[in-house]
Amino acid sequence: MTILDKIITKKRLEVEQAKALVAVADLESTPLFERACFSLSDSVRNQGKNGIIAEFKRASPSKGIINNHSSVAEVVTGYQEAGVSAVSVLTDPDFFKGSLADLVAAREALQIPLLRKEFIIDEYQIVEAKAHGADIILLIAAVLDPAEVKALSEFAKSLGLNVLLEVHNQEELGCSMVDSVDAIGVNNRNLNDFKVSLDHSLELVDLIPSRFIKVSESGISDPNTIRQLRNAGFQGFLIGENFMKTTAPSKAIKEFVSQL
Ligand SMILES: O=P(O)(O)OC[C@@H](O)[C@@H](O)c1c[nH]c2ccccc12
Numbered sequence: 497m498t499i500l501d502k503i504i505t506k507k508r509l510e511v512e513q514a515k516a517l518v519a520v521a522d523l524e525s526t527p528l529f530e531r532a533c534f535s536l537s538d539s540v541r542n543q544g545k546n547g548i549i550a551e552f553k554r555a556s557p558s559k560g561i562i563n564n565h566s567s568v569a570e571v572v573t574g575y576q577e578a579g580v581s582a583v584s585v586l587t588d589p590d591f592f593k594g595s596l597a598d599l600v601a602a603r604e605a606l607q608i609p610l611l612r613k614e615f616i617i618d619e620y621q622i623v624e625a626k627a628h629g630a631d632i633i634l635l636i637a638a639v640l641d642p643a644e645v646k647a648l649s650e651f652a653k654s655l656g657l658n659v660l661l662e663v664h665n666q667e668e669l670g671c672s673m674v675d676s677v678d679a680i681g682v683n684n685r686n687l688n689d690f691k692v693s694l695d696h697s698l699e700l701v702d703l704i705p706s707r708f709i710k711v712s713e714s715g716i717s718d719p720n721t722i723r724q725l726r727n728a729g730f731q732g733f734l735i736g737e738n739f740m741k742t743t744a745p746s747k748a749i750k751e752f753v754s755q756l
Pocket residue numbers: 551553613614636662683713714715716734735736737738
């Protein structure tokens with residue numbers, strides 16, 4: 497069983513338990529569910545922002561604990577001050593030590609788009625995302641079939657959410673280009689063996705139609721890499737560990753951005 501299979505097996509259980517605890521109607525009656533979402537494409541096109549989607553990430557299956565000392569509010573406030581286009585918050589409890597409470601804490605601190613970073617397999621999780629302050633949801637092509645990508649992305653759009661679809665290779669990309677997707681992210685990390693290579697981004701960028709916002713994800717630790725990816729055609733850059741592994745992620749990002 498690959499790590500991705502393990503995560504999805506656990507996720508199915510987690511979603512069933514959540515459904516038994518909190519009804520959809522209760523999620524839909526929260527104040528956050530009513531709010532209008534920030535637009536990812538507006539924020540990425542805003543010349544005053546730098547295209548970075550900075551992630552709050554306590555732990556990961558490949559690295560174990562990355563940061564267990566920083567508070568969500570402090571980190572994401574620093575990210576916002578550094579001029580990022582959006583913030584990503586992991587909500588998976590078992591493999592990434594995240595939570596929906598982290599997402600709400602980020603929402604309270606931010607006036608820019610917020611991504612719920614999660615393994616989404618069910619519409620329920622999309623309602624949950626909106627009810628806890630997300631503007632953007634992630635769909636991962638490696639764990640969904642094309643019909644699911646279409647149905648889940650259309651459902652998210654019907655709630656006013658933005659959709660980021662993650663792919664890792666040309667085959668996944670070919671199955672993924674539906675109008676209900678706003679942005680396509682190329683994950684430089686293989687979710688099965690954790691190997692990271694920027695070549696995935698560089699090889700796929702020209703195959704992504706320009707109507708999608710193009711995002712390069714994972715393993716970015718050098719401002720020069722942002723320049724290289726931008727020249728190749730990317731508008732968004734998803735970065736987590738490089739900031740989170742430091743003693744003060746809110747300072748580390750400012751130092752990084754000053755070198756762009
Ligand atoms: O910490 P990094 O290497 O900068 O990567 C961030 C982000 O791209 C990564 O956390 C990620 C990309 N796709 C995912 C899917 C699920 C969980 C996590 C991820």
